[in-house]
Amino acid sequence: MPKRVADSENMKLSQPELVGASIRIDGRTMQIPGYQLLRVVGHGANAVVFEALDEALSRKVAIKVWNGQGITRAQSEASKIAGLNHPLIVSTYTFGRIENHPFCVMEMIVGVSGKEWIKHNQSTEARLTVWSLYADALRYIHDLGGIHGDPHLGNLLVATNISGTKIADAGTSEFWADHSKIEAREAKLILQTASRLFAQESFDQLWRHPFCLGYRDTLTILQVVVKYLGIVYGLVDWDRRSDNADLLSDLVTQNPFFNLEVVFRQIKKTGITTEDRLARRINARLRRMHNILDAGDKVNKQTLELYEAAAAQALSLMAQGRGSMCSQINQSSMQ
Structure with missing residues (x-):
């Protein structure tokens, strides 16, 4: 039997199900001592997550039960997650087994996954906050010399109180044999998360990301886009529109991966500054001028060519600084 088919059948046979306050796996019903299972709150390719009541401490917890596909690496996976002690990463309390089926008791986050949360009409401010928490959690993992491995919106738990948002399942994909593929996936999913969080702000048209960047630099440079969005979609202060033009012109010229046509369309819509102010400053910076008044106040063909x-x-x-991957990149390969 082909391995893919075998894995699929094994996963189906071992998929944990909720039966009353118990779990059914492979046709057998069993209980996790000390915990009353309440409902399914999430599931993925390797496990199912249940909300449960810790009877001894009278508190809600989340219990992850691995299925047949994830059973062989469950303990190592849980150990890696438990080793990440940070307020923006879901805490792990204990690891155990019921009839050789591994489970992990974790902190319960009252909220929904980022994948579900983003389906609703969230404000720009809320999405900027969620991104900031997400980026801080990943930066902590990266600074430890690790990677998340699967940093998509499904592994971001957005709390009802948004400040309690946390990232889950950290480190679970570090078991892949080809580490270079894990690193590429990390960068790709970070970019994808930004794209989905800021779809309402036309992220894919606004920003042309250099795909040669590694996951650390991808996270760092995307902060430029987030800073831009914070300015453009922030509270309009008519007395600060000149300052905003200075800030925006610095951002877009020092990081020349914006689509200027989209930039000008967005600032016109929000009124955060005026088109002529921003155009003069961008032209001045691109031409290395010192006197802003000598620069044109329109974005024309020459401006776009210089950009x-x-x-x-x-x-x-x-x-x-980054080898052949970047050297092979050209303008047509950027979003």
């Missing part, structure tokens, strides 16, 4: 040249130069500088 594309700045992007090409930035990619060239990246290539010097």
